[in-house]
Amino acid sequence: MIKDVIVVGAGPVGLMLAGELRLGGADVAVYEKLPAASGESRGVGFTRRAAEVFDQRGLLERFGEVEWAQGHFGGVRIDFGKLADNHFSVRGIPQFQTEEILEGWLRELGVTVHRSHEVTGYRQTADKVTVWFDGPGGPGEETARYLVGCDGARSLVRSLAGIDFPGWGATRGMYMADVVGSGIRPRPIGERVPGGMVMAFNLQSGVDRIVIHDENLRPHEDRSTLRFTEIADAWQRMTGESIHHAEVRWISSFTDTTRQASTYRVGRVFLAGDAAHIHMPAGAQGMSVGVQDAVNLGWKLAADIAGWAPAGLLDSYHSERHPVGQLLMRNTRAQTRLYLSGDEMEPLREVMRDLVQIPAVARHLAGTVSGLDVRYDMGAADHPQTGLRLSPDLVLRRVGGGPVRVGELLHPGRPVLVVAGTGSGDSGVARAADGWSDRVDVVTGTWASARAGDQAVPEAVLLRPDGYVAWAAPSRYSLTEALERWFGRPQPAVPAAGDRHAAVS
Numbered sequence: 044m045i046k047d048v049i050v051v052g053a054g055p056v057g058l059m060l061a062g063e064l065r066l067g068g069a070d071v072a073v074y075e076k077l078p079a080a081s082g083e084s085r086g087v088g089f090t091r092r093a094a095e096v097f098d099q100r101g102l103l104e105r106f107g108e109v110e111w112a113q114g115h116f117g118g119v120r121i122d123f124g125k126l127a128d129n130h131f132s133v134r135g136i137p138q139f140q141t142e143e144i145l146e147g148w149l150r151e152l153g154v155t156v157h158r159s160h161e162v163t164g165y166r167q168t169a170d171k172v173t174v175w176f177d178g179p180g181g182p183g184e185e186t187a188r189y190l191v192g193c194d195g196a197r198s199l200v201r202s203l204a205g206i207d208f209p210g211w212g213a214t215r216g217m218y219m220a221d222v223v224g225s226g227i228r229p230r231p232i233g234e235r236v237p238g239g240m241v242m243a244f245n246l247q248s249g250v251d252r253i254v255i256h257d258e259n260l261r262p263h264e265d266r267s268t269l270r271f272t273e274i275a276d277a278w279q280r281m282t283g284e285s286i287h288h289a290e291v292r293w294i295s296s297f298t299d300t301t302r303q304a305s306t307y308r309v310g311r312v313f314l315a316g317d318a319a320h321i322h323m324p325a326g327a328q329g330m331s332v333g334v335q336d337a338v339n340l341g342w343k344l345a346a347d348i349a350g351w352a353p354a355g356l357l358d359s360y361h362s363e364r365h366p367v368g369q370l371l372m373r374n375t376r377a378q379t380r381l382y383l384s385g386d387e388m389e390p391l392r393e394v395m396r397d398l399v400q401i402p403a404v405a406r407h408l409a410g411t412v413s414g415l416d417v418r419y420d421m422g423a424a425d426h427p428q429t430g431l432r433l434s435p436d437l438v439l440r441r442v443g444g445g446p447v448r449v450g451e452l453l454h455p456g457r458p459v460l461v462v463a464g465t466g467s468g469d470s471g472v473a474r475a476a477d478g479w480s481d482r483v484d485v486v487t488g489t490w491a492s493a494r495a496g497d498q499a500v501p502e503a504v505l506l507r508p509d510g511y512v513a514w515a516a517p518s519r520y521s522l523t524e525a526l527e528r529w530f531g532r533p534q535p536a537v538p539a540a541g542d543r544h545a546a547v548s
């Protein structure tokens with residue numbers, strides 16, 4: 044028996060993708076070279092859209108009480124509190140905690156993560172991919188219909204697929220350390236000091252994350268020689284404070300290298316997460332965007348495996364996510380310059396501080412860093428919500444049921460048609476999806492509020508499993524066409540005697 048999908052890498056992106064595939068009914072295996080979770084706290088939170096994506100699968104509550112954080116663009120503060128939509132990000136969650144939660148979810152879904160299994164190569168043919176690995180029992184191989192490289196910045200899957208990784212090499216180096224008992228004061232969005240920038244914030248009870256940009260520090264990719272004294276010396280040089288006495292939990296360094304895979308798909312092989320894009324960690328975006336890659340790809344691959352994917356669905360992964368990666372590179376490069384350049388950037392920072400007072404500018408920049416401004420091309424559309432995500436916080440009062448949040452409607456990872464208008468045509472809208480009842484859920488009710496952020500709520504809305512609006516009413520465009528475009532051909536009609544709508548059709 045061949046697998047449906049092999050995922051290489053059990054970082055946050057590979058784990059999320061495996062869960063999405065399983066929800067869609069695919070038989071998936073994850074191969075990870077590390078014997079246990081890395082325990083690294085690289086990422087310290089996630090963007091609003093990543094929080095929403097976790098919420099859509101019932102995972103956000105597993106993080107417990109989270110700290111919602113204000114945003115900035117390259118150190119220029121944006122007042123999220125003044126915006127109609129909720130752009131607040133989540134802070135203070137070390138990446139290993141996100142990975143633990145996702146791996147726990149996979150255990151519940153019955154997905155095996157093969158740890159201590161390093162993928163060493165693969166070969167794809169017209170209908171399958173054979174993957175070779177080195178595991179505890181020696182070399183082995185497994186075959187699947189598809190392979191996804193979620194194997195990080197130095198992706199083997201990417202290089203063996205011959206996919207270019209163009210971009211910009213490192214020009215700056217940064218230090219980071221997680222320490223206990225440093226006694227320093229917080230500088231949550233960074234503070235300019237002569238010769239660079241320093242940042243310090245509480246990561247989790249008692250642990251502080253410090254980040255240093257020293258303009259004279261050359262980027263060094265080899266972290267093996269890095270010692271805490273080097274970091275503590277730099278902190279003292281730049282702030283006058285000593286942190287040499289602090290207890291060290293983790294140290295690392297990173298650069299502003301920015302690259303993006305030229306394509307996210309070659310035949311049966313796909314890339315997601317850092318394997319597809321790397322950049323300076325500005326605004327907690329890397330893992331967040333990678334997790335959204337996974338949520339975009341998962342249901343499409345699962346649909347292909349289940350046999351109902353319409354033509355072109357798999358290619359829409361690249362056409363939807365590659366532009367998001369391009370904008371990610373653009374915004375992180377812009378933020379890096381704004382944030383880390385010297386005094387010569389101060390006039391531009393002042394102009395930016397003025398500009399973010401204009402509501403439209405604040406909304407635009409907030410949408411960029413939160414991920415809420417992602418809009419996919421859904422074809423002919425005339426409703427302002429089409430292509431955007433629908434807020435998971437919207438509440439629907441169900442006919443014959445209690446109130447339910449949009450986020451909860453998406454927990455099963457299936458497409459949903461919500462019919463929430465009061466017009467006489469509503470039952471017709473619901474019936475239009477009859478032919479897709481094996482894959483599209485239909486829910487009817489009324490919205491508890493008239494607005495979603497700064498938009499009026501749609502009277503009816505067709506949601507993809509990733510939470511994006513494929514069709515919304517009122518619209519002069521056909522719901523049936525949207526159903527076919529995203530969810531394939533309808534099932535053959537049920538014989539008249541069993542037709543539950545015979546009386547009204």
Ligand SMILES: Cc1cc2nc3c(=O)[nH]c(=O)nc-3n(C[C@H](O)[C@H](O)[C@H](O)COP(=O)(O)OP(=O)(O)OC[C@H]3O[C@@H](n4cnc5c(N)ncnc54)[C@H](O)[C@@H]3O)c2cc1C
Pocket residue numbers: 051052053054055056057074075076077085086087088089090138160161162163193194195196198199219297315316317318324326327328329330331332333
């Ligand atoms: C200092 C810093 C701070 C950051 N802060 C944030 C933040 O706050 N928020 C945020 O969203 N992002 C942040 N990021 C970015 C984030 O850490 C990455 O984007 C994220 O780890 C990418 O996840 P991934 O699953 O794609 O790759 P990875 O996390 O790199 O996982 C790849 C996995 O693949 C495995 N692997 C590799 N090769 C093989 C092989 N051949 N066989 C088997 N397994 C293999 C690796 O062992 C690894 O477990 C930060 C990054 C840095 C450096």
